[in-house]
Amino acid sequence: PIYLDYNATCPVDPRVLEAMLPYFTEHFGNAASRSHLLGWTAKDAVETAREQIAELLQASTKEIVFTSGATEANNLALKGVFESVFPQKNHIITVQTEHKAVLDVCLHLEKMGAETTFLQPDEFGSVTIEQIEEAIRPETFLISIMYANNEIGTIQEIEAIGTLAQKHKILFHSDATQAVGKVQIDVKAAKIDLLSLSGHKLYGPKGIGVLYINRNLKNQDLVAQMDGGKHERGFRSGTLNVPAIVGLGKACEIANAELLTESITLSKLRDCLEQGILSQIKGTKVNGNTNNRLPNLTNISFEGVDGELLLSSFRDIAVSSGSACTSASVEPSHVLKAIGVSDKLAYSSIRFSLGRFTNQEEIDFTIQYVKEVVETLRA
Ligand code: PLP
Known part of the structure; x- marks a missing residue:
């Protein structure tokens, strides 16, 4: 994946x-x-x-x-x-x-x-x-x-x-x-x-x-x-x-040598992914502070899909919902809860976090792939 x-x-x-x-x-x-x-x-x-x-x-x-x-x-x-x-x-x-x-x-x-x-x-x-x-x-x-x-x-x-x-x-x-x-x-x-x-x-x-x-x-x-x-x-x-x-x-x-250039590259890829998903899939919303956040991450809620089904359907991409560090529990993310996201929507929120080895091709694939999966589940 x-x-x-x-x-x-x-x-x-x-x-x-x-x-x-x-x-x-x-x-x-x-x-x-x-x-x-x-x-x-x-x-x-x-x-x-x-x-x-x-x-x-x-x-x-x-x-x-x-x-x-x-x-x-x-x-x-x-x-x-x-x-x-x-x-x-x-x-x-x-x-x-x-x-x-x-x-x-x-x-x-x-x-x-x-x-x-x-x-x-x-x-x-x-x-x-x-x-x-x-x-x-x-x-x-x-x-x-x-x-x-x-x-x-x-x-x-x-x-x-x-x-x-x-x-x-x-x-x-x-x-x-x-x-x-x-x-x-x-x-x-x-x-x-x-x-x-x-x-x-x-x-x-x-x-x-x-x-x-x-x-x-x-x-x-x-x-x-x-x-x-x-x-x-x-x-x-x-x-x-x-x-x-x-x-x-x-x-x-x-990190010291590459942080600045890497964060610019990553935020461009992240923005591309985010814009792609938001513009091509209805009922999506970004969670977090888009004016001041990490360059490599977007957290997106998908309305009208079952969260567990959504995550388990993403076979070709490795992403997470909520915090992987506490993934033994199936509680909605305490972070999304704290910022006022409903339990239902929290379950169907996905964290996409990019890194040093992410490339444009992978982002392009991901946008299309997420679109297909979400549309199939909604249908
Ligand atoms: N604090 C934050 C914000 C984290 O994201 C994590 C890991 O997910 C930890 C602490 C735990 O770090 P470690 O895996 O080194 O114990």
Whole structure:
């Protein structure tokens, strides 16, 4: 099938794979081994990757902490800060459209005494600064708002949120899993204290991610959730996954070099797909903020078709409805629900997410194919 599900995961870029391979075999050392060349080689490779990642975020290498992915990075950020401030402070501000890897962490923390405000976004998936400011309490210790939404692509006003958080001396965490590599990020300009990213969303391997931790945060400000050998300056113990880290570094280097041109190419292809579908198929509507969203994504509702039937009929294209990360459940997408899409229409909404290896031919095919499938199902 034609792969249009890059927001679920990306194939590893061949250049990334090539960079990784030697670290499975000849350079297999433990980056924490200080007494021999194999260890130093591994450590050097990890430090190079740290530089490549830091550069993409405009961060410094000391601020990069490796995790197993964005889920773990989110868990470390929210639980780690909560543990350091509770019971003096206990309130988190977040948004209903966050990934479950933030929402469910909040629900977990509520059982331990936290209180959460889940802000309701507008019909495009955006929250306003006024809305956030109104929710601030004396006990608020964290604002956790994603950079860009995985299902509808809406990009939030990250810099303004960072400024607000700083003004109120509240930490700002952003799950930037879907933004890194797709839009330019400057953690300092945006005043982000904590940022999560994941390797497999930017053509790196699965099972590796990063929590960016602003250098002003010390170990007592963010309690480690994984104790042991005090790797990663004590923030996250565990032997480093050197090949994956090398791959993530390479993926960030490529993103840094190609992000601008790639995002222009992708948004052209995306617009072509979207316009094609909207103009050729009646009863279609785009979900999300078309003025400020990820360049590679469109989420479209198809009226008058059964959602499950629609998805299962798409044999020649790989797309998703709602969030693939929670696809074990057949609930309508919580993101579409939060922006006011009816349950019925949410079921028949499809996320098309394009990527580095998508071409015009595939887009042309997809438009015709989707048209045929939808018309057949409606008939
Ligand atoms: N956050 C967002 C916004 C995501 O889209 C995803 C993956 O779908 C995750 C977190 C989870 O990332 P990982 O697969 O690295 O745990």
